[in-house]
Amino acid sequence: MRGSAVVRRRFQLVLIKPSHYGDDGYVIRWWRSIIPSNSLASLYGIAADSAARRVLGEDVDIDIEAIDEFNTRVDIPELLRKFAKNKNVGLVALVGVQSNQYPRALDIASRFREANIPVAIGGFHVSGCLSMLDGKAVGLDACREMGVSIFAGEAEGRFDMLLQDAAAGRLQPIYNYLKDLPGIEQTPVPLLPLLNVERTLGVSTSFDAGRGCPYQCSFCTIINVQGRKSRFRSPEDIESIVRANWAQGISRFFITDDNFTRNKNWEAILDRLVWLREAQGIPLGLMIQVDTLCHKVPNFIEKCKRAGVTRVFIGLENINPDNLLNAKKRQNKITEYRKMLLAWKDQGIITFAGYILGFPGDTPHSIRKDIAILKRELPLDIVEFFCLTPLPGSEDHQGLWKSGVAMDPDLNNYDLEHVCTAHPRMSTSEWAGIYNEAWSTYYSPDHMEVLLRRAGASGIKMSSLVKILYQFSTMHTLEGVHPLQSGVFRLRHPDERRPGLERENFLFFRVRLAANLIRKTWFGLSTLTSLSVAAIRVSYDPRRLDYTDEAMARATDDDDINLDLLNQTPAAKEAAAHQKRILELTRGNA
Numbered sequence: 311m312r313g314s315a316v317v318r319r320r321f322q323l324v325l326i327k328p329s330h331y332g333d334d335g336y337v338i339r340w341w342r343s344i345i346p347s348n349s350l351a352s353l354y355g356i357a358a359d360s361a362a363r364r365v366l367g368e369d370v371d372i373d374i375e376a377i378d379e380f381n382t383r384v385d386i387p388e389l390l391r392k393f394a395k396n397k398n399v400g401l402v403a404l405v406g407v408q409s410n411q412y413p414r415a416l417d418i419a420s421r422f423r424e425a426n427i428p429v430a431i432g433g434f435h436v437s438g439c440l441s442m443l444d445g446k447a448v449g450l451d452a453c454r455e456m457g458v459s460i461f462a463g464e465a466e467g468r469f470d471m472l473l474q475d476a477a478a479g480r481l482q483p484i485y486n487y488l489k490d491l492p493g494i495e496q497t498p499v500p501l502l503p504l505l506n507v508e509r510t511l512g513v514s515t516s517f518d519a520g521r522g523c524p525y526q527c528s529f530c531t532i533i534n535v536q537g538r539k540s541r542f543r544s545p546e547d548i549e550s551i552v553r554a555n556w557a558q559g560i561s562r563f564f565i566t567d568d569n570f571t572r573n574k575n576w577e578a579i580l581d582r583l584v585w586l587r588e589a590q591g592i593p594l595g596l597m598i599q600v601d602t603l604c605h606k607v608p609n610f611i612e613k614c615k616r617a618g619v620t621r622v623f624i625g626l627e628n629i630n631p632d633n634l635l636n637a638k639k640r641q642n643k644i645t646e647y648r649k650m651l652l653a654w655k656d657q658g659i660i661t662f663a664g665y666i667l668g669f670p671g672d673t674p675h676s677i678r679k680d681i682a683i684l685k686r687e688l689p690l691d692i693v694e695f696f697c698l699t700p701l702p703g704s705e706d707h708q709g710l711w712k713s714g715v716a717m718d719p720d721l722n723n724y725d726l727e728h729v730c731t732a733h734p735r736m737s738t739s740e741w742a743g744i745y746n747e748a749w750s751t752y753y754s755p756d757h758m759e760v761l762l763r764r765a766g767a768s769g770i771k772m773s774s775l776v777k778i779l780y781q782f783s784t785m786h787t788l789e790g791v792h793p794l795q796s797g798v799f800r801l802r803h804p805d806e807r808r809p810g811l812e813r814e815n816f817l818f819f820r821v822r823l824a825a826n827l828i829r830k831t832w833f834g835l836s837t838l839t840s841l842s843v844a845a846i847r848v849s850y851d852p853r854r855l856d857y858t859d860e861a862m863a864r865a866t867d868d869d870d871i872n873l874d875l876l877n878q879t880p881a882a883k884e885a886a887a888h889q890k891r892i893l894e895l896t897r898g899n900a
Contacts, residue, residue, distance in 0.1 A: 321372045321477055322393055322400030323361075325353050328407060328415040329379040331722050333790050337414065337806040340797025342509060343380040344781065348516040348566045349406025349433065350378055351500040356469045359498035365470040366477050373400075376502060379414075380795070381509035383803060386421045398427050401476040403461075407433030409702050410725035412449060417809055419458050428476045430485075432461035435721070437535045438703015441488050443711060448702045449721060454483060463487030464521075464536075466497045491537050494521060495544050499551050504558040511798065514562035514595075517551045519543050520573040526638045527627075529666070531703035532568050542575050545582040552586055552594070562595040569625075571604040580610075583617035594618030601625060602642045605653040615657040620774070622654055626663040629680055629688075631881035633669035638705075644875060649865050651689045658769035660778065661691045667745050668698035673735050674744040679878065681751050687875045689861040691761055691775065692782055694794065695748045696726040697741070722808075727792045746786070753783035759844050764862055766854035772845045780838050788830050800830075 327350040329338045354376045361372035377384055393400055402422045404415045412435045419429045431453060439448050440462045453460050459481045461472065468487055475481050500517040507515050522540040523533050543551075555561070567573055587594045596619045604610055604624075614622070627642060628634055634642050654661050665684070667677055684693060700707035700717055701724060710717055710731060718730040729741045736744070758779050765775050785796040804819055814822075848854055877883055 319370045319399065320396050321366055321370055321473070322396050323357055323372055323374045323473070324389060324400070324402045325350060325357065325374065325376045326384060326402065326404050326415075326418060327376075327378045327380070328384075328404060328411045328418060330410045330414045330725065331808045335808045335811040336802045337379065338791060338795055339379060339383065339801045339803075339806070340381055341799035341801060342511050343378065343797040344511050345380075345794055346502075346507065346510045346514055346516045346564060347378050347380070347406060348500065348518060348564070350376055350506075351502045351515055351517065353403065353405045353465060353469075354503075355498040355501040356465050357473075358501065360470050360473055363470075365473055370477070372473070376506055378506060378509070381797065382506075383801075383806070384418060386418070390421070390425055390427075393422075393425065393427050398425065399477065400427065401473065401481075402427060402429045403472075404429065404431040405433060407431055407435050408724075409435045409438075409448075409721050410723065411435070413720070413722045413808075416449075416452055416456070416458075419453075420456060423456050423458065428459070428479075428481050429457075430459040430461050430472060430476070430481065432465070434531050434535055434701075434703055436460050437462040437488060438531045438701070440484075440486060441534045442703055442705075442708045447711065460484045460486075463490070464492055464494075466492045466494060468492075488535070491522075491539075491541065494518070494541050495547060497543075497547075499547075499554045501551075501554055504560065507558070507560055512562050512595075513560060514564060515555060515560055516564040516566050517548075518566045519548060519570065519575070519579055520567045523568045524572065525569075525641055526705075528636075528638045528705040528709075529698060529701070530705075531701050534703050534705075540572065540574070542573055543579075545575065545578045548579050549582055549586065552583070552592060556592050561593050564597045566599070568599060569601050570598045571600045571607055571610060576607075576610065577613065580613040580617045584613065587618050588616070595620050597621040597623065599623045599625070602646055602650055605646070605650040611653050611657055611659075615659060619659055620771070621660045621662060623662040623664065624650070626690075627666050628669060629683060629875055630669070630671065630676075630879055631884075632671050632879060633666075635881075636669055636671070637666075647688055647875070648861070648873075652862070652864065655689050655764070655768045655770075655862070658771070660765075660770055660775060661689075662694060663690050663692070664694050664696060665748075666696050666698050667748060668729070668733055668736070668741055670734050672733075674740055674747075677744050677748065678751070681748055683874050683878065685752060685757050685760075686859075687861055687873050689764060691765070691770070692778055693752050694782075694792075695745060695752075696792075697729055697745055699724055699726050699728075699730050725792065725795070727786075749783075749786045753779070755840065758783060758841065759848075760859065762841075762845050762848045763854070763857045764859070766848040766851065767857040767862065772849055776838075776841045776845045779841055780834070783841075784834060784837050788833060 327347045332338045357374050361374060404419060407415045415431055422429050439450055502515055507513055520540050520542040522537040524538055570576060583594060586592045596617060598619055600622055602624060629644055631644060651661055700710050723730055729738050733741050765772060781796060782793045785791055785793040789796060789800055802823060804813060807813060
């Protein structure tokens, strides 16, 4: 009809990456968080693509808001008012929800469901439970009772349907795509608005160049959610991701592949990143995750350096071959640890290593001994300690669940830093105690100076290492959280305390926060000052490049005799002897 105007409608899409509750009952939230959320970036990119294609019709605009609760308050009253202005037309999507975040996710969901607003939940907890258990275990019925739709699997190619069902008021109780994992080549670019990215330290974001993992680690959930058959993005996809983010001034990325070394496109991707950095002038800064045999791939580490990799995370997990075998981590060879770490050192790249405490053979004594070996014989920079945790979705959890073994019923504790089940050789208090002790032992003032001296000899950027050492040496003691859950300036709000816990007197709450801020600031500044002074001392030492110690010494044929790493257990001795036999045979056939 001539002169008539199209009446536009608005669909509210709120993407929330929930945090979880700290030991004090308050949501863990920071002024600036340390780790960007890959799930949130992926879902935002997919949602933005759906909105651009107007999947709800030409007359419907989709308003998208992304909230990472680790650095942004989920202001539920304000969001409810926003929905009410639009007649509650829309969807709240809780994305990337891990097991420890599940209780918080349900608490958020309940407020929106009380207002009759559609809610969906996805992530590793619901997907892992549906993959490995009976579909009802570990809290999934709470979603059903609340009317929250469960989305299991990956959203590429499926998100349009979810939006259309929400808009039509026909959300299904469950969307299960675990047996139909999509290809990720030429899919929407993972992207977050600059406003979100600026709330992370270093203004960094993330993307995955591949998904899935061929290994069989029993503690891992990735293989049971993303599959054991790897899927990859192309170099062209990676360039699109980098350029889309660089258009906002973002050039720092965490590439979240569980093992980038095993990405079949690794070389082509790195070549493209080298070109973007060296020829196009994009100042890339990258962190990647690799396995302990990455140094055996020709040119891999050298090309990582040229592409802009400054930090690398290595799934070391343990230095005891018996523990590695117990966890089905057969790909880790302790005889290669030092060679691999020195190869990264040669390129001036900071190494991070995950280290798990609580394998069946562990005791407080054996763990203390292992950490001493780590400090003395391996040229690691940062060690991230974790408690062995039966995460829902892992083979470990499935085995305990089928056997009826008691596990902590509070999913909020499944954050890899709380003890969640019994141990055959340690009491709960002993296990928790040695976990706490591990942090102070590795990050002692004396050892941190050693780490700085090794950095000075390797050309590692000293200021970067100081900031990382500060974060990892203080957060467990100062804030009671794992450094990977940390940030700058912990924020609390009276409305963010866990339901069921008494709400504190407002005046007492404010006074306590102020007192804690003063105490923590003083402790933090004194630690940072000590580290900075040590770093300056090392930097101006004319002999800094000559520094060496047992860990920095080159691997030799006598390591099996000289290193405790290769002599601590019968299994370690056998691993060293096996490696020596292989070398002798290889040389004999050369």
